[in-house]
Amino acid sequence: MFLIGSVQADxxxxxxxxxxxxxxxxxxGEQLAISxxxxxxxxxxxxxxxxxxxxxxxxxxxxxxxxxxxxxxxxDKVYYDPDPSKSAMTMKFVLGTARFASGRxxxxxxxxxxxxxxxxxxxxxxxxxxxxxxELGRTLVVLLPDQYGNPSGVIDVFNEAGSxxxxxxxxxxxxxxxxxxxxxxxVIQNLTPALIDNMFIVSPPQEIKDRIQEQVQDxxxxxxxxxxxxxxxxxxxxxxxxxxxxxxxxELDVNLLDADxxxxxxxxIEELVRTTEQLEDEQVGxxxxxxxxxxxxxxxxxxxxxxxxxxxxxxxxxxxxxxRLKLKSNASVKISTFVEGFEGDILLNSGSNSIIxxxxxx
Numbered sequence: 001m002f003l004i005g006s007v008q009a010d011x012x013x014x015x016x017x018x019x020x021x022x023x024x025x026x027x028x029g030e031q032l033a034i035s036x037x038x039x040x041x042x043x044x045x046x047x048x049x050x051x052x053x054x055x056x057x058x059x060x061x062x063x064x065x066x067x068x069x070x071x072x073x074x075x076d077k078v079y080y081d082p083d084p085s086k087s088a089m090t091m092k093f094v095l096g097t098a099r100f101a102s103g104r105x106x107x108x109x110x111x112x113x114x115x116x117x118x119x120x121x122x123x124x125x126x127x128x129x130x131x132x133x134x135e136l137g138r139t140l141v142v143l144l145p146d147q148y149g150n151p152s153g154v155i156d157v158f159n160e161a162g163s164x165x166x167x168x169x170x171x172x173x174x175x176x177x178x179x180x181x182x183x184x185x186x187v188i189q190n191l192t193p194a195l196i197d198n199m200f201i202v203s204p205p206q207e208i209k210d211r212i213q214e215q216v217q218d219x220x221x222x223x224x225x226x227x228x229x230x231x232x233x234x235x236x237x238x239x240x241x242x243x244x245x246x247x248x249x250x251e252l253d254v255n256l257l258d259a260d261x262x263x264x265x266x267x268x269i270e271e272l273v274r275t276t277e278q279l280e281d282e283q284v285g286x287x288x289x290x291x292x293x294x295x296x297x298x299x300x301x302x303x304x305x306x307x308x309x310x311x312x313x314x315x316x317x318x319x320x321x322x323x324r325l326k327l328k329s330n331a332s333v334k335i336s337t338f339v340e341g342f343e344g345d346i347l348l349n350s351g352s353n354s355i356i357x358x359x360x361x362x
Contacts, residue, residue, distance in 0.1 A: 013042035014039075014041055052069055053069065059103065060107070091116070094316070102124055118139070118296075152169075161180055163182065315327070320340060
C-alpha cells in the first residue's frame, strides 16, 4: 500500500494550463501566485483560486479539474492505493464554475469520489460535468457528453432534502439551499461546454427557470391547496408573533428597496419557496445542529461560508486572509469575530462551552 498526498511535499497533480491571474494557497496559509516562470505542483489541502484567469489541473490518475475566472476549489483529500476500492478523492467547490472529468487510469473507485458544494453533494460514475456555485452557495450542475455526443456517465446530486440523477448529455439540476430538493433533471438545448460560465447562476437557461417555477408551483399545490384549509379552525389572529422578546426587529424594519444587485430571477423564486421561514436570526442545520446570528451557506454580513464536512461544521471566510474553523457538530461554541467590515458573534448550538475570538488587523 502507498499513500500519495499524506506528506505535504508530495505532489498529487500538476497545473498543465493557465492564463491570467491565479493562485494556490497551501494549508498553512502560504499563497503562491502562478506565472509562466513559476508553476507550483498541487498538494493535499491546497485551495486553487482564479481571479481574472483560468487554470487546468491534472491529477495523477489523469482526472482533470478546470477552473474559469473567479472560481475557488478546495482540494481536501486525494489518496491513491494499489487497490482502487481503497483510494479516495474529496473536493469542495466553493465558488464559481469548474469542470471535473474523472480519471482514466482506474486508480480511484468512482464510489470513493466525494465532490461537494455548500448546498449539495455530487456522486460520479465515470463522468464529465460542470458545477457553478454563486455567493449564496446555490449550485447548478450540468452533465456533459463524451467525445461522441453520448452521456459521459451518470451523476447523482443530493442533499438532506432529496436527490436527482442526471443521465443525458447537458442534463442539469439547480440546488438553491441545503434544505431545498434539487430540481428535476432538465436537458438544456443548444449548449456547449464553452458556453458554461459563472453567468449560468445569475441568468440560468430558460429550461432551468421553467423547471424551478414548475417545482415551486407543485409545492404550492401540494402544501397550500385551498381545499386543505379549514378556515373555521383558524385562530392565529389571537397570537401576537411580534411580542416575542427574542425578535430583534419587526416587519416594519424590512427595507424591500435595499438590494445590492440587479434583480435575480433565482432570488424571486426563492422568496416564493420560503413560505414557512421565520423572522428569527437562527437556522437549524443538519440533524440537531443550530446556528444563531448566521445561516448555513454564505452569510452576506460576516462573509462566512458555513457548511457541513464529514459530520463537522466548517466556518470559512476568505477576505484579506483566510479563516477556516472546523468544529464538531455537537460543540457549543461562541465565535466572536472582529475583522474589517464585520464585528459580531455567531453561536454554534448554545455557544455556552467555548469562546473563539478572531481579530484581523490591516
